[in-house]
């Protein structure tokens with residue numbers, strides 16, 4: 001006999017969900033519909049090198065396999081295993097940003113490190129300065145915390161450098177931190193020493209923490225990019241990175257953060273440790289690959305950087321050749337942020353969805369990264385093979401010609 005229930009109304013979702021968006025994955029629902037109708041979809045929406053044939057270095061897989069066979073399948077310390085923390089601390093220190101092992105945390109990717117750091121330092125109603133465009137996890141986590149993001153612009157006319165003067169004017173009594181994503185997703189930029197110093201000066205003048213997202217730090221085409229912390233090892237900086245990009249293991253969900261030696265951050269270290277306790281630990285066997293990654297053979301990165309440089313040039317050359325599209329050439333990572341001169345009244349989302357439906361090419365609209373929808377930006381992930389990219393950009397060219405002249 002069926003049970004009768006007292007309530008039939010849908011369970012209401014929390015108000016914060018309406019403020020929470022993550023366009024990079026949200027847009028996949030429409031791509032699935034397009035695919036179901038028989039169109040081949042080219043997924044240029046997510047920065048996963050594995051999806052495009054790049055391979056996790058075998059010595060890292062061996063380290064994880066060994067850890068599992070050796071029985072490291074239980075919970076680990078919430079802050080991370082000692083070997084991994086020591087390797088992370090040594091890595092930051094060798095990049096000029098001294099971090100001691102007791103201020104290194106192993107996390108479920110950079111993503112969880114961002115979540116923990118923001119939760120540890122930003123109260124409800126606190127503000128954080130976030131770049132525009134931004135990697136959208138920052139604004140999503142701030143929405144979840146009930147805190148506010150204030151955007152500072154990065155300017156494509158200046159290689160996507162942050163507008164430092166504007167940023168200075170955005171600081172209020174509620175501001176707690178500045179997010180600096182360098183090298184940058186979604187723009188492919190990396191900042192000059194002068195810009196980095198200016199960001200550190202503003203943070204210092206107002207007592208702000210610099211949240212340095214350096215997950216693409218090894219993927220500068222001319223070689224690894226120094227940590228911003230190397231410019232001032234005593235500044236209040238927390239730096240993030242992970243195995244996801246430069247070590248080609250995004251599915252392992254293994255990352256880390258290093259909290260700088262500034263005594264101003266001592267309470268934050270304790271707060272992060274307290275939060276980390278409640279989620280027990282990050283995936284344990286994968287932590288055994290951290291030391292293998294950071295102290296072992298990195299030759300795969302040389303080949304990866306060269307592959308990315310070739311794709312970056314191909315991307316900006318191909319897109320700049322399309323009437324109505326302009327694109328700053330990336331200098332690091334695997335993203336570009338071209339702009340389409342949209343007809344007045346059209347949004348970036350309309351263009352991106354029309355492109356998807358007509359060609360199967362899936363990019364993410366710029367407003368998903370905080371850009372004004374009328375400005376016509378979109379993010380392209382250029383990890384596909386050069387031949388595939390040539391085909392894809394031809395599809396974009398044919399579609400855009402018709403779209404702009406309809």
Ligand SMILES: Cc1ncc(COP(=O)(O)O)c(C=O)c1O
Pocket residue numbers: 047108109110111112135181184185213215241242243244250254255
């Ligand atoms: C700037 C930036 N930060 C953080 C992340 C999250 O990376 P992880 O896989 O380490 O959580 C990404 C992933 O694309 C990213 O681009």
